[in-house]
Amino acid sequence: MSQKVNELFDRLWKQYIEITPSANKIHKVLGGGSELINDHVALRTFNIPNINLEVLATFFIEMGYQEKGQYEFKFKKLNAKHFEHPDKTLPKVFISELRLELCSDNLNDIVSRLVSQIDDVALIDNSFLYSGTHWQVSYQDYLALLDESEYAAWMAAFGFRANHFTVSVNLLKGYETLHGVNQALKDNGFVLNTSGGEIKGSVGVMLEQSSTLADQHLMAFLDQNKEIPGCFYEFAYRYPQENGSLYQGFVAASADKIFESTNRR
Ligand code: NI
Numbered sequence: 509m510s511q512k513v514n515e516l517f518d519r520l521w522k523q524y525i526e527i528t529p530s531a532n533k534i535h536k537v538l539g540g541g542s543e544l545i546n547d548h549v550a551l552r553t554f555n556i557p558n559i560n561l562e563v564l565a566t567f568f569i570e571m572g573y574q575e576k577g578q579y580e581f582k583f584k585k586l587n588a589k590h591f592e593h594p595d596k597t598l599p600k601v602f603i604s605e606l607r608l609e610l611c612s613d614n615l616n617d618i619v620s621r622l623v624s625q626i627d628d629v630a631l632i633d634n635s636f637l638y639s640g641t642h643w644q645v646s647y648q649d650y651l652a653l654l655d656e657s658e659y660a661a662w663m664a665a666f667g668f669r670a671n672h673f674t675v676s677v678n679l680l681k682g683y684e685t686l687h688g689v690n691q692a693l694k695d696n697g698f699v700l701n702t703s704g705g706e707i708k709g710s711v712g713v714m715l716e717q718s719s720t721l722a723d724q725h726l727m728a729f730l731d732q733n734k735e736i737p738g739c740f741y742e743f744a745y746r747y748p749q750e751n752g753s754l755y756q757g758f759v760a761a762s763a764d765k766i767f768e769s770t771n772r773r
Pocket of ligand 1: 548550672674742766
């Protein structure tokens with residue numbers, strides 16, 4: 509079972525670094541070429557019945573993952589859940605979905621035009637999770653979505669893929685703190701997301717997170733090519749709970765700021 513999960517993450521990783529070259533460079537800076545352990549992998553979708561959070565989650569549940577936490581992001585109109593595998597060496601999975609009933613008619617029109625192009629056959633196995641877009645979007649529609657929801661615009665441009673991978677700083681050799689990781693990244697010229705401060709969270713909420721700003725990607729829109737933000741890399745440091753084991757959940761206030769790593773610079 510773990511092998512099947514590892515194969516899936518391998519596919520997601522390869523697709524992710526195609527548009528996130530900085531992640532590969534950061535791998536070399538932090539890991540010196542050796543394997544890094546991921547804390548979690550994050551995916552995005554719309555809450556349309558055939559492709560919603562639950563549908564994406566099913567592919568992970570079939571591989572032994574269990575739902576462990578629910579989160580709501582009112583201002584961004586998102587719901588999210590996180591999933592854990594009994595094999596603790598496997599990354600957690602964080603899946604969010606945009607609540608379309610809270611969005612404008614115009615946004616709904618554009619999204620349904622795109623999503624209606626998905627062939628049901630694409631949904632029969634977990635390759636859907638790294639299937640990218642099943643449509644082409646115009647730059648004008650991208651901008652219209654961006655005006656209302658950065659999340660919707662990102663989904664329209666990039667589709668189904670890992671939005672980010674997250675290095676477990678606890679399991680990262682040679683680093684004791686998230687601050688140390690951030691310093692190494694900045695010393696090597698990487699730009700961090702400073703929304704809500706470089707470090708989101710604290711020992712008080714048992715989780716600290718930081719992230720790079722998304723790499724710029726030259727996107728071939730229906731009508732023109734434009735550079736837009738793609739995917740980013742995240743770093744997480746977890747603190748022990750009273751029982752001694754590391755906290756495994758997420759902190760909504762921090763995740764809210766991490767979402768902004770794909771905002772336009
Ligand atoms: Ni994350």
